[in-house]
Structures are given as C-alpha cells and as structure tokens.
Amino acid sequence: MATFILIHGAFHGGWCWERIVPLLAAKGHEVIAPDLPGMGRDTTPFADDTLTQWAEFTAGLVRRAQGPVILAGHSQGGAVVAQAAELVPEQIAHLAFVAALVMENGGTLLRGRDLETLEEGSHGMLILSADKRQMRVDPDKAKAAFCSRMTPGDAQAAAERMTPQPISLMKTPLRLTPERFGTVPRAYLEAADDLALSLAYQREMQRNWPCDPVITLDSDHSPFYSAPEALAEALLSLLQPRLSLA
Helix, strand or coil, X not given: CCEEEEECCCCCCHHHHCCCXXXXXXXXXXXXXXXXXXXXXXXXXXXXXXXXXXXXXXXXXXXXXXXXXXXXXXCCHHHHHHHHHHHCXXXXXXXXXXXXXXXXXXXXXXXXXXXXXXXXXXCCCEEECCCCCEEEECHHHHHHHHCCCCXXXXXXXXXXXXXXXXXXXXXXXXXXXXXXXXXXXXEEEEECCCCCCCHHHHHHHHCCCCCCCXXXXXXXXXXXXXXXXXXXXXXXXXXXXXCCCC
C-alpha cells in the first residue's frame, strides 16, 4: 500500500480531488486530499509567510504517512509540494506535478511582476482585496480558464467553491537545492488543452527541474474532473516497479 497526498492549487480546496480519491483508494491505497490552511473549509488564519506554512503542513502529512508516498500538486500546488520536498526529500517516493508550476530556486509566483500588473494581466479574473493582502477569482472567468472541458454543472459547482487566498504566498521565493529537492524523483502530468497554463509554458517550466516520466493528459487545467480516470492511471503508474498495482 502507498499513500497519495494530493495538494490543490490556487483558490481550490481538497474538494477538487473528489473523483480521484475513490479511484486510488479502490486499488488499496491511502489517499489524503486536504484543504491547505485557510483554504476550502479550513479556518486556520493565513500566516505572514504562507508558502512556509503550507509547505510545513504538507511535509507533516508526508512524515505521518505509511508506505511509499506519492506527493502530487496541481497548478500553484506545484510550488507547495516542491518546497515540502525540500524539507522531507527522503520520505517521498515520487513527486507529481499536475499541470503545475515548476519554479526555479529563488523564483516567486509573481515571476517578476508586481500585484497591479498581475491583476491587470488577468483581464479581470484576479481581483485584489482593498488591503492587498488577499485575492479572489471572478467565477465566470475562472470557469473559462480552469474548466473549459468540464460539464457546465461541474464547472459551476467548482467555481462556487473557490475561495480567496493570501498574497504573501506569491511574494515568497522558493528555496530548493539539488542536494534535497533535486534528489526526489519527479513526474510531470501535462494538460494538453490547458487555457490557464499553456502546454508550451508547462514544457518551458519543466526545464527548471527536468521530470521523468512526462505524461500528457487530454484535458483542460482541471484533469481531476475532465479526465479523472487518465489522471488516476498516471498517478498509479508512478508506483511501478515499487509496488504491484493488482
């Protein structure tokens, strides 16, 4: 038995993995799909350094897990799982970046932009709070960017569950070293029809920290809804040859 820890991306919660959890559990594996602190239904206050808060939370889940650990991060969650892997590299059998950001050492999620430029460049999708401490997403524009291959009902339900997130996360540089993060096996699960992170950009980011295997999913930015069986199969394949999937 392995443990799959599934970390959601921006504005989401653990709910986004609801169709993946039973597919992995049906193979006899433990599956953990948490709300990161302050996200989803979690009411923990955001820390001033949210990236560290979320990475330490994720590393704690890895430390308590049984068996080989597959740690997966979607979209912005790629930064979270990477920073967590720097903390507990020896306890992770494989990292899986799912249509995710793969950041270089010292990089931030703002990627050289300021908050106003980020807001303007999103064409109204990202909306900053008055105090510039949080941002939220416009539901209709989020559906277009994140949910283009989902059914209208699934897209609406997902948009309604999205919550604000802290700005501090985007300003904090990742601290990744070849001696720790660099030793963890890494896979990239590409989303071929992604309107939030283009396939070309996903492949550009993979050059920061090369991944093997690279698996291309026929999905939008939300493969946990638009291609759940293919995503679950790709995650399970990362156990080979360590465990039998029978």
